[in-house]
Amino acid sequence: MRYDTPIYFQKLTPGEYDPATGNYGEDAISEDMKSASVMDTGTNTMMLVYSGIKEGSLTIHLQNHYDRLFDRIRVGNKTYGVDFSRKLRTKQVYVVSEVV
Structure with a gap:
């Protein structure tokens, strides 16, 4: 298994409210890069996590x-949302689906 794909864990910080205009500022996104092994989710795993086939x-x-x-x-x-996470002894696995 090759851990050669850069992935970015994103933390969203909502924009501040401006009482003068009544609007909110832009959301700030901070990213933390890690190298990972990324692959398509297998059919058996999709059936367990989603109870069906899920594209992306x-x-x-x-x-x-x-x-x-x-x-x-x-x-x-x-960008992807985490649907399932599992911590193993030293490794961690995420099953994610695309966020629109």
């Missing part, structure tokens, strides 16, 4: 645990 689902393997809080994961130009 990925399985991400990390060599070490990721313990910081995050809202979503970016792989390339697409």
